[in-house]
Amino acid sequence: MTDLTCLFLGQPLANPLMNASGVCCRTTTELDTLASSAAAAMVTKSCTLEPRTGNPEPRYSSLPLGSINSMGLPNEGYQYYLDYAERFDHERKLLFLSISGLTLDDNVEMIAAIREAVNPALLEVNLSCPNVPGKPQTGYDFEAMDELLDEVNDAYKRPFGVKLPPYFDISHFDAAAEVLNRYPRLAFVTCINSVGNGLVIDPDTESVVIKPKDGFGGLGGAYVLPTALANVNAFYRRCPDKQIIGCGGVQSGTEAFLHLLAGASLVQIGTALYEEGPAVFDRVLGELTAIMASKGYTSIDAFRGKLKTL
Numbered sequence: 001m002t003d004l005t006c007l008f009l010g011q012p013l014a015n016p017l018m019n020a021s022g023v024c025c026r027t028t029t030e031l032d033t034l035a036s037s038a039a040a041a042m043v044t045k046s047c048t049l050e051p052r053t054g055n056p057e058p059r060y061s062s063l064p065l066g067s068i069n070s071m072g073l074p075n076e077g078y079q080y081y082l083d084y085a086e087r088f089d090h091e092r093k094l095l096f097l098s099i100s101g102l103t104l105d106d107n108v109e110m111i112a113a114i115r116e117a118v119n120p121a122l123l124e125v126n127l128s129c130p131n132v133p134g135k136p137q138t139g140y141d142f143e144a145m146d147e148l149l150d151e152v153n154d155a156y157k158r159p160f161g162v163k164l165p166p167y168f169d170i171s172h173f174d175a176a177a178e179v180l181n182r183y184p185r186l187a188f189v190t191c192i193n194s195v196g197n198g199l200v201i202d203p204d205t206e207s208v209v210i211k212p213k214d215g216f217g218g219l220g221g222a223y224v225l226p227t228a229l230a231n232v233n234a235f236y237r238r239c240p241d242k243q244i245i246g247c248g249g250v251q252s253g254t255e256a257f258l259h260l261l262a263g264a265s266l267v268q269i270g271t272a273l274y275e276e277g278p279a280v281f282d283r284v285l286g287e288l289t290a291i292m293a294s295k296g297y298t299s300i301d302a303f304r305g306k307l308k309t310l
């Protein structure tokens with residue numbers, strides 16, 4: 001019998017799957033769809049202090065090898081998601097609440113409200129939205145990242161986590177991990193956010209495919225799998241006291257298996273969820289189960305993090 005249960009921050013979950021923030025999680029209708037899906041956990045759209053309509057459309061495009069987006073943090077404002085979390089049945093499913101304040105003060109203000117929650121969700125601080133014009137990604141500025149995490153650590157006494165951008169240099173894995181490891185209550189790290197500021201060009205129209213930022217947007221899907229796996233494994237190796245949530249390029253049980261092998265505790269699905277809807281969770285769970293059975297693994301811990309090197 002193949003058992004998909006896993007432990008996250010001490011909480012048993014039926015399986016390791018959840019959505020990637022931003023997909024199927026902006027409205028209560030979308031969030032309720034996730035709550036009714038086979039995913040064992042779910043995360044809200046990254047929210048800001050005030051509601052945002054986001055960037056002009058078209059701002060998302062799907063392609064054979066993945067997706068490009070420049071949504072621009074469209075969301076209902078943090079109170080909307082706080083209210084959703086207060087009404088949520090946390091026994092039923094693990095709920096994460098993602099914040100992406102436009103300024104340090106906005107993040108501090110949102111956290112001041114979130115810490116008063118009677119029925120708290122798990123806080124994820126998004127350090128990596130690449131699509132707000134004029135807003136650099138905090139995750140690429142280690143000093144700013146440390147300053148923000150110091151404020152979060154002071155203001156918020158429950159375990160929390162961060163959503164990181166992809167890094168592409170070993171010295172950046174080292175520097176980022178050094179900052180993260182200063183905060184023991186920083187309990188999980190979600191790798192990766194989209195690969196920022198890619199450019200998809202349509203050869204027929206000789207045009208970009210999304211409107212914001214002259215077509216520059218965050219890449220997801222198959223394009224980003226090797227980078228996602230590298231970031232999951234890099235932080236799995238460097239942050240032994242934290243759990244890693246893998247995100248990027250999961251389109252089947254195979255990629256979910258790879259993220260777990262690389263050290264992920266949970267696995268997020270973004271582009272494939274956007275394209276296929278919540279049935280993607282049932283499909284990927286079935287495929288993951290089949291892969292584990294074919295390899296003789298009866299539990300996820302039998303192989304999780306046990307990536308072989310040569």
Ligand SMILES: O=C1NC(=O)NC(C(=O)O)N1
Pocket residue numbers: 022046069070071072073074126128129130131132193194218
């Ligand atoms: O953090 C984010 N990552 C993305 O790829 N897109 C969204 C967005 O643009 O809102 N935010």
